[in-house]
Amino acid sequence: MIGANNGRFRAHALMIRRPCAMMSVMARGPLYLTLTLNNAIVEERTESFFSSKSQTDLLHLLTVIDAATRSQHLRLMILIIKNPSIGWAQIEEIHAELDRFHQAGKHSIAFLQQADNRLYYLACGAEEIYLPPSGGVDLVGLRAEILFFKNALEYLGIEPELFSLGQFKSAAEIFNREQMSEASRAMSTSILADIQEMITAKLAAGRKATPERVQEWIDSGPHTARQAVERGLVDGLLYEDQLEELATKKLPRGHACPVKKLAPRDGWFKRLFTFRRPQIAYLVAEGMIVAGESRRSRGSHPILGAESFVEALRAARDNKRVRAVVLRVNSPGGSALASDLIWRAVKLTGEKKPVIVSFGNVAASGGYYLAVAGQRIISMPAALTGSIGVIAGKFSVQKLLGRLGITVDSVETGIRSGYQSITRPFSEGEEQVIREQMREFYEDLFLRKVAEGRSRSVDQIREVAEGRVWTGRQALGQGLVDEPGGARRALELARQAARLEGRKTRLVRLARKRRWFDLLPFPLFGTSPLDQLQGPLFLMPEDWEIR
Numbered sequence: 002m003i004g005a006n007n008g009r010f011r012a013h014a015l016m017i018r019r020p021c022a023m024m025s026v027m028a029r030g031p032l033y034l035t036l037t038l039n040n041a042i043v044e045e046r047t048e049s050f051f052s053s054k055s056q057t058d059l060l061h062l063l064t065v066i067d068a069a070t071r072s073q074h075l076r077l078m079i080l081i082i083k084n085p086s087i088g089w090a091q092i093e094e095i096h097a098e099l100d101r102f103h104q105a106g107k108h109s110i111a112f113l114q115q116a117d118n119r120l121y122y123l124a125c126g127a128e129e130i131y132l133p134p135s136g137g138v139d140l141v142g143l144r145a146e147i148l149f150f151k152n153a154l155e156y157l158g159i160e161p162e163l164f165s166l167g168q169f170k171s172a173a174e175i176f177n178r179e180q181m182s183e184a185s186r187a188m189s190t191s192i193l194a195d196i197q198e199m200i201t202a203k204l205a206a207g208r209k210a211t212p213e214r215v216q217e218w219i220d221s222g223p224h225t226a227r228q229a230v231e232r233g234l235v236d237g238l239l240y241e242d243q244l245e246e247l248a249t250k251k252l253p254r255g256h257a258c259p260v261k262k263l264a265p266r267d268g269w270f271k272r273l274f275t276f277r278r279p280q281i282a283y284l285v286a287e288g289m290i291v292a293g294e295s296r297r298s299r300g301s302h303p304i305l306g307a308e309s310f311v312e313a314l315r316a317a318r319d320n321k322r323v324r325a326v327v328l329r330v331n332s333p334g335g336s337a338l339a340s341d342l343i344w345r346a347v348k349l350t351g352e353k354k355p356v357i358v359s360f361g362n363v364a365a366s367g368g369y370y371l372a373v374a375g376q377r378i379i380s381m382p383a384a385l386t387g388s389i390g391v392i393a394g395k396f397s398v399q400k401l402l403g404r405l406g407i408t409v410d411s412v413e414t415g416i417r418s419g420y421q422s423i424t425r426p427f428s429e430g431e432e433q434v435i436r437e438q439m440r441e442f443y444e445d446l447f448l449r450k451v452a453e454g455r456s457r458s459v460d461q462i463r464e465v466a467e468g469r470v471w472t473g474r475q476a477l478g479q480g481l482v483d484e485p486g487g488a489r490r491a492l493e494l495a496r497q498a499a500r501l502e503g504r505k506t507r508l509v510r511l512a513r514k515r516r517w518f519d520l521l522p523f524p525l526f527g528t529s530p531l532d533q534l535q536g537p538l539f540l541m542p543e544d545w546e547i548r
Contacts, residue, residue: 030252030253030254030255030256031074031075031076031077031252031254031255031256032072032074032075032076032077032255032256032257032258033075033076033077033078033079033248033252033255033256033257033258034065034069034075034077034078034079034257034258034260034263035078035079035081035244035257036062036065036066036078036079036080036081036260037081037083038057038080038081038082038083038085038087038123039081039083039084039085040055040056040057040085040086041055041056041057041085041086041087042056042057042059042062042085042086042087042088042091043056043057043058043059044058044059044060044285044287044329044331044361045058045285045287045303045510046058057085059091059094059361059488060283060488060489061264062095063094063095063098063487063488063489064264064489065260065263065264066078066095066098066099066102067098067101067489068263068264069102069107069263070098070101070102070105070107071105072258072263074258075107075258075263076107076108076252076255077107077108077109077110077248077251077252077255078099078102078107078108078109078110078127079109079110079111079112079244079248080109080110080111080112080124080126080127081112081241081244082111082112082113082114082116082120082123082124083114084114084120085120085123087119087123088361088362088363088383089119089122089196089362089383089384089547090360090361090362090363090380090381090382090383090384090473090487091361091362092119092122092123092126092383093199093381093382093383093487094381094487094488094489095123095126096123096126096203097486097487097489098489099126099127100126103128108128108251109126109127109128109129110127110128110129110130110131110244110247110248110251111123111124111125111126111127111129111130111131112130112131112132112239112241112244113130113131113132113136113138113235114132114133114136114241115136115137115139116132116136116137116138116139116140117139117548118139118140118141118142118143118200118548119548121138121139121140121204121234122200122203122204125203125204125207125208126203126207127207128207129236129237130234130235130236131235131236131237131238131239131244131247132226132229132230132235132237132238133226133238133239133240133241134226134227134238134240135226136226136238137223137224137225137226137229138222138223138224138226138229138234138235139222139223139224140218140219140222140223140224140234141219141222141223142197142219142220142222143193143196143197143200143547143548144193144547144548145189145192145193145547145548146548147175147181148175149174149175149176149178149179149180150175150176151176151177151178151179152179154176154396157401158398158399158400158401158402158403158404159396159397159398159400159401160396160397160398160399160400160426161173161176161177161394161396162394162395162396162397162426162427162432163176163177163392163393163394163395164392164393164394164432164435164436164439165390165391165392165468166390166391166392166439166440166443166468167389167390167391167443167466167467167468167469168184168467168468169184169185169188169388169390169467169468169469169470170388170390170391170392170467170468171184171185171188171468172392173392173394176396188469188470191475192385192470192471192472192475192547193547195472195474195475196383196472196547199382199383199474201215201216204218208233208234210233214233218232218234226238245257277322278322278505278506278507279322279324279499279501279504279506279507280320280322280323280324280506280507280508280509281323281324281325281326281327281492281495281496281499281501281506281507281508281509282317282320282323282325282326282327282509282510282511283326283327283329283492283508283509283510283511284310284313284314284317284326284327284328284329284510284511285329285331285510286305286310286328286329286330286331286332286343286368286371287303287305287329287330287331287332287361288302288303288304288305288331288332289302289304289305289332289333289334289335290305290307290332290334290335290336290339290340290343290367290368290371291304291305291306291307291335291336291339292306292307292308292336292338292339292342293306293307293308293309294306294308294309295309295310305332305335305339305343306339307336307338307339307340307342307343310343310346311342311343311345311346313511314326314343314346314347314349314350315346315350316511317350317354317511318349318350318353318354323354323509324354324355324499324501324506325354325355325356325357325495325496325498325499325501326350326354326355326356326357326495327356327357327358327359327488327491327492327495328347328356328357328358328359328372328375329359329360329361329488329491330358330359330360330361330364330368330369330371330372331360331361331362331363331364331368332363332364332365332367332368333363333365333366333367333368333388334365334366334367334368334369334370334388335366335367336367337367337391337442337446339367340366340367340368340370340371341370341446343371344370344371344373344374344450345374347371347372347374347375348374351374351375351376354499355376355495355498355499356374356375356376357375357376357377357379357491357492357494357495357498358372358375358377358378358379358491359379359380359486359487359488359490359491360372360378360379360380360381360384360386360473360482361384362384362385363384363385363386364380364384364385364386365385365386365387365388365470366388366389366390368386369386369387369388369389369451369481370389370447370450370451372454373450373451373453373454373455374450374454375454376498377483377484377494377498378481378482378483379482379483379484379485379486379487379490379491379494380473380476380477380482380485380486381473381485381486381487382472382473382474382477382485383472383473383474384472384473385470385471385472385473386470386471386472386473386476386481386482387465387466387469387470387471387476387479387481388468388469388470389447389448389451389462389465389466389467389468389469390443390447390466390467390468390469391439391442391443391447392439393435393438393439394427394435395421395423395427396423397423397424397425397426397427398423398424399424399425399426402424409424409425416430417430417431417434420434420435444459447466448462448463448466451466455480455481457480461480465479465480465481473485492508
């Protein structure tokens with residue numbers, strides 16, 4: 002492969018050619034593009050025979066829309082939205098590219114089968130929306146639902162001994178409470194209200210309605226296809242096979258433009274020919290943060306290993322052709338130790354070349370901790386970030402073992418040799434030690450490094466910390482991020498910081514080399530990521546999801 006390669010990492014190149022260069026010459030009329038969204042929209046595709054084809058790379062999708070915007074002959078885009086798995090911040094990035102597409106005097110159509118809040122919000126980035134007669138729009142307002150396991154754990158005889166530092170640090174509440182704390186409820190209400198306000202504004206602008214009218218739609222939902230047309234949520238009813246006929250009516254003598262022709266991926270000859278161009282490295286920090294190597298969980302969710310990511314940053318730092326780094330963070334946090342090791346690697350990289358940080362759907366707790374080492378942080382308004390706080394502890398199964406008639410014996414050489422054992426609870430002295438460790442991590446590491454990275458005092462950061470989660474828009478107002486924007490804005494800032502404006506550059510995506518078992522649909526080796534989450538944690542609740 003061409004680019005940075007230290008034996009364990011390879012560089013994928015992504016470049017933009019002249020859009021539809023061949024077809025623009027051959028086509029006798031204007032062009033239209035059809036994009037079908039039916040897969041998980043991911044920051045980085047999983048290296049597997051089975052899962053990679055069911056995933057859509059977000060950056061490549063944004064690149065395709067940008068190429069459509071710059072094409073002289075492409076006039077219409079059709080978005081077929083089936084059932085993609087996508088986050089609110091990712092939708093905003095697609096909306097931003099569609100806005101530029103419309104500003105270029107071009108038009109767009111969205112086709113939905115059945116839409117929930119999220120998919121209808123995505124469709125409202127297009128100028129017109131259509132449904133099949135049997136479809137519907139479940140626009141009913143947002144809901145954040147959390148399951149609490151305190152009573153179930155008590156029934157099983159499992160005792161959660163979890164401690165939090167920060168009144169809003171609610172990651173442990175699902176195990177030791179029956180409902181949200183007042184602080185957690187206030188935080189959740191604030192986040193939902195802010196995202197709902199963004200959604201309402203977009204729907205009002207896209208559907209040319211007042212915010213009050215949008216609220217009426219929400220309160221009267223869900224809507225059948227007929228009701229959606231009558232109430233102005235969509236523009237008409239048709240089947241997917243009728244989209245081509247609709248495109249012909251809107252674009253007489255129009256021709257379809259294949260995605261591969263519009264934004265082709267570069268082959269080996271092109272990479273070889275452009276080998277000496279200055280490069281911008283694009284690194285994705287995604288998943289729960291743990292020690293060791295990056296890998297996948299048994300549910301194929303990415304796990305961010307500190308060892309792997311530190312090596313990737315070192316490869317970018319030592320490659321003289323890499324002039325700047327864009328760090329894309331999509332992580333709820335994890336191990337405090339692993340987060341700190343990655344923070345150090347980002348800091349060292351920033352001392353040699355610009356590091357611009359871009360947030361995905363979530364960059365909270367440990368994900369935010371490592372981000373503050375970058376020179377500039379940008380975030381879409383609906384991203385979730387912050388959660389500056391610490392949790393620690395364990396689960397004791399002593400009562401469960403007793404109920405099962407299982408006894409435990411041990412030999413120890415220290416009074417705290419078994420403090421991590423799940424077969425007994427913490428002693429009073431052990432609990433005091435753990436709480437002191439948490440205080441040290443919070444005060445001397447988290448708060449101080451965030452204050453240093455954001456050029457503010459520790460007291461100023463403490464006011465917005467306490468484990469509180471913020472939307473990207475709220476975080477901007479609190480000084481936790483520098484400006485709104487997504488991955489493509491981060492690349493633009495990286496070019497500016499490296500003084501590469503107007504020059505041809507290569508974007509390289511550093512990725513760990515594939516091993517044969519990476520191609521399997523499940524991990525063959527390795528342990529659960531929870532096994533490596535010992536000690537204090539910088540972690541936001543991973544299952545906290547807004548629907």
